[in-house]
Amino acid sequence: MTLATILATTMLMCHSASAAPLGGGDDALGRPIFLVVVLALVSLVPIVFMATTAFVKISTVLQITRNAIGAQNVPSNTVILALAAVLSAVAMAPVGAAIVQRGTPIVERAGQMETPELVREGLAAVGDPLRSFLQQNAAPSEMARFLGLARAARAPELREAITDHDFAVLVPAFIVSELNRAFALGVAVFLPFLVLDLVVANILVAAGLASLSPGQLALPLKLLLFLAVDGWGLLARALVLGYRF
Numbered sequence: 001m002t003l004a005t006i007l008a009t010t011m012l013m014c015h016s017a018s019a020a021p022l023g024g025g026d027d028a029l030g031r032p033i034f035l036v037v038v039l040a041l042v043s044l045v046p047i048v049f050m051a052t053t054a055f056v057k058i059s060t061v062l063q064i065t066r067n068a069i070g071a072q073n074v075p076s077n078t079v080i081l082a083l084a085a086v087l088s089a090v091a092m093a094p095v096g097a098a099i100v101q102r103g104t105p106i107v108e109r110a111g112q113m114e115t116p117e118l119v120r121e122g123l124a125a126v127g128d129p130l131r132s133f134l135q136q137n138a139a140p141s142e143m144a145r146f147l148g149l150a151r152a153a154r155a156p157e158l159r160e161a162i163t164d165h166d167f168a169v170l171v172p173a174f175i176v177s178e179l180n181r182a183f184a185l186g187v188a189v190f191l192p193f194l195v196l197d198l199v200v201a202n203i204l205v206a207a208g209l210a211s212l213s214p215g216q217l218a219l220p221l222k223l224l225l226f227l228a229v230d231g232w233g234l235l236a237r238a239l240v241l242g243y244r245f
Contacts (some may be wrong), residue, residue: 051171052130054091057178057185058239059084064186068193069222070215083220083236091240098129127167134170136244139180142173185238193222 005100049055065151075083076226089096102125146169151159162169198220226232 007122047189049088051175053088054135054178054239054243055084055088056175057182057242058087060179060182061185061189061235061239064182065189065231068186069226070193070219071223087236087240091243092133094245095129095133099126102126102129129169131165131167132207133243134167134174135165136172137177139169139177141171142176142180144175152174174204181242189235193218194219194226196225 006091032188050059059081062084064081066075103122106125128226137161143164147164149172150162150166154162164170197214199220200218204212204214
């Protein structure tokens with residue numbers, strides 16, 4: 001299941017609710033079972049959002065940053081996830097704009113189109129910009145890896161039909177690529193705080209205060225360092241601008 005399918009089906013449900021007669025007719029969009037399926041698909045939107053947007057890398061880097069500072073549960077998980085969602089929305093704005101630009105004419109002509117045609121064009125309007133984004137930001141090595149895995153999981157006569165443009169290849173390749181980049185950026189964030197911890201620990205040992213906790217004494221210094229360099233702002237800028245379109 002892809003984000004394109006879910007969003008396009010949701011758009012069709014909204015169109016059905018506003019344009020279809022109450023009797024339902026023969027159109028599949030007016031059948032109760034179809035609406036139940038649509039609601040089930042909508043429940044998957046949060047999972048698909050996390051898997052096909054910048055949320056994976058941004059949330060991972062923010063979690064690593066919090067752990068590097070050493071402030072337990074500050075910011076809280078709720079704040080981290082909220083900030084990651086907002087930054088992800090900002091980073092994905094070009095993709096959203098492309099989807100709206102392509103989808104608006106389809107919605108305007110929805111009343112003049114048959115259901116199969118409406119579904120086909122809706123999927124293309126949502127899927128093509130998202131596919132382009134995933135291709136631009138998935139590492140070629142990961143795309144090749146998951147292309148091989150996708151083909152190996154299918155019957156021999158079906159393997160050639162799988163290409164590196166399929167979401168079954170692009171989505172896992174994108175997620176793994178994002179995690180690799182997040183860990184690389186996390187190391188760069190973690191190192192200054194690790195050095196500060198070592199400096200504080202050595203000072204305590206030299207002063208004969210080895211019984212004191214270096215982590216507690218280093219925490220105010222870490223917070224001051226992070227504030228002095230405008231850590232949250234620089235981190236947000238780097239995360240949002242780290243994508244290609």
